[in-house]
Amino acid sequence: MTRRRRLRYGDAGQAFPIYITVVAGLLFLAFAYFAVGQAAVNRSGAQTAADAAALAAAQDTRDQLADLWVLDVLDPTRWQDIFDGVGATNGCDRAYQLAAMNDASAECSPDGPLSYTVTAQTKKSVGDSVVPGTEDVRAHANATAVIESLCTFDLPDPGTPDPGTPTPGTPTGTPDPGTPDPGTPADPLPRLTCKDRDWDLDPDDPAGLPGPEDLFDVHLATRAG
Numbered sequence: 001m002t003r004r005r006r007l008r009y010g011d012a013g014q015a016f017p018i019y020i021t022v023v024a025g026l027l028f029l030a031f032a033y034f035a036v037g038q039a040a041v042n043r044s045g046a047q048t049a050a051d052a053a054a055l056a057a058a059q060d061t062r063d064q065l066a067d068l069w070v071l072d073v074l075d076p077t078r079w080q081d082i083f084d085g086v087g088a089t090n091g092c093d094r095a096y097q098l099a100a101m102n103d104a105s106a107e108c109s110p111d112g113p114l115s116y117t118v119t120a121q122t123k124k125s126v127g128d129s130v131v132p133g134t135e136d137v138r139a140h141a142n143a144t145a146v147i148e149s150l151c152t153f154d155l156p157d158p159g160t161p162d163p164g165t166p167t168p169g170t171p172t173g174t175p176d177p178g179t180p181d182p183g184t185p186a187d188p189l190p191r192l193t194c195k196d197r198d199w200d201l202d203p204d205d206p207a208g209l210p211g212p213e214d215l216f217d218v219h220l221a222t223r224a225g
Helices: 002-071 076-083 092-101
Strands: 104-110 115-122 140-149 151-153 192-194 197-199 216-220
Touching: 002 076, 002 092, 002 104, 002 115, 002 140, 002 216, 076 151, 092 104, 092 115
Parallel strands: none
Antiparallel strands: 104 115, 115 140, 140 216, 151 192, 192 197
């Protein structure tokens, strides 16, 4: 009986180091998974910052273009340039502000008048872990935001300008001083069709004019992969 007990105690002593090794291995895997999870959280934060920053830059430009359109609402010949993005200033300052609000830094560049691409980097690293080198690793992400015009319109036929009413002693075709300037638009403004709505524009009713979200759509470009 004594010999059997001694054998059992000997087996338990041999199993204990194996048990410690297995537990240490499981702990290492747990910490490694934690590091991977932290890296994924940082990557998600970088993508959120990049998306928000790119959208902010595009929305800033959209609002500028909408303001320009309201200023030039009486001159339909300028509308198409505005819908093509002409006249707005760079909106990247808003991208930097939004990136900072999401605890990240950003690089922003316009891809033309109606698009912005932002690369964001998190300010926090993955941190110390069992995986070497993670203490200095920061996540990066890219996003591109696009401004899309929602409106179409048809300019009226300019026709032939009124040469003016001739008066005695003046050559035919010389405008009468009392005749309105032929360059002043006398015709009603063209109807503006934005997405699924038609706008009969009344410049005397600013509250009835379309807003920035009616004139332009801002969205993230589809990512490949």
